[in-house]
Amino acid sequence: MVIxxxxxxTNIVIVYIVSTFLGFSMTGLLPVGFxxxxxxxxxxxxxxxxxxxxxxSQLFGVIFTSLYSVxxxxxxxxxxxxxxCIMLAAGVCMTACIKSDLxxxxxxxxxxxx
Numbered sequence: 665m666v667i668x669x670x671x672x673x674t675n676i677v678i679v680y681i682v683s684t685f686l687g688f689s690m691t692g693l694l695p696v697g698f699x700x701x702x703x704x705x706x707x708x709x710x711x712x713x714x715x716x717x718x719x720x721s722q723l724f725g726v727i728f729t730s731l732y733s734v735x736x737x738x739x740x741x742x743x744x745x746x747x748x749c750i751m752l753a754a755g756v757c758m759t760a761c762i763k764s765d766l767x768x769x770x771x772x773x774x775x776x777x778x
Contacts, residue, residue, distance in 0.1 A: 665748065672742065702768060703768045704766075731747070735747055
């Protein structure tokens, strides 16, 4: 995202290439997040945790899009993308602080041993 931010004012082909890599790397995080949510919220059904994650992503998407448009109008594209980079970094920090209590995997191991 940082590279994308600083390539916006360059050749459009570079922006497309960087956008491709950005989308490719961010899309891979989605199933990992769903799996982690299923592990952490076990014994709740996987559909429940996935639904809550999808709903919260939609809510934050609307909020961040509105915030981005205001920042874009007043400060420009690089500042708006810079704020989004900070938001992504904050999300990474919060994700890193999650205690990895793999309840579903532990329950599966207990069933296989017993």
